[in-house]
Amino acid sequence: MTQSIVPMLIAAGDQAVHKVSPGSIRDSANPVESFMRDGIVVIVDIGVIAVALAIVFCLLRMLKGPTLVDRSIAADTIAMQVVALVILLTVRLGTLQFFDAVLIVSFLGFISTLAFAQFIGRRRSAL
Template identity: 45%
Template sequence: MTTHAPLDYALAFGFAAFALALLMNLVRLLKGPTSMDRVLAADTMVINVIALIVLLGIHQATKAHFEAALLFAMFGFVATVAFCRFMLRGRLID
């Protein structure tokens, strides 16, 4: 019989919670009545994926996952700003 550390239980709960949140965001992305709802769902999906990457880094005890999460966060932010600017003005560059 093996015993699990409290961290294992917390990581399992975190993986399950963020995976469920990712699925709910996917539903909103596909079903969203407006394009802005879809943009917000996509941005929230980026945040949930970043959380899953960080949890994976904690689980595997590596630093590479944290750097990947940081890069993913930067690209996700820039993509969201660019898409919102395109939706508001119809162009990206003034």
């Protein structure tokens, strides 16, 4: 069963790769196009570091936060930053295989926020 599914998944991924023509893997003799292609790669590489630093700040707040509300805010923000990392990966690699995770992680973050709000309101104590 799995031996027949895995090559199909890989073939579907290859089709998704070849369907788009992103700028980061495009060859061009135009000086402005090649400059912007390299510039976007540099911006993405800096942005991964920035988002990782922001995740570290949120984890520190999750460790330190005096109340449960602070921890749930940090968890919601970390979900949004994971979405940002997935978008950065999509722009850097130029594939559409990971782009579905954007919508899924957004839904999961919203539903976890609702669950935390229900839990805090039901406990009637924010501590």
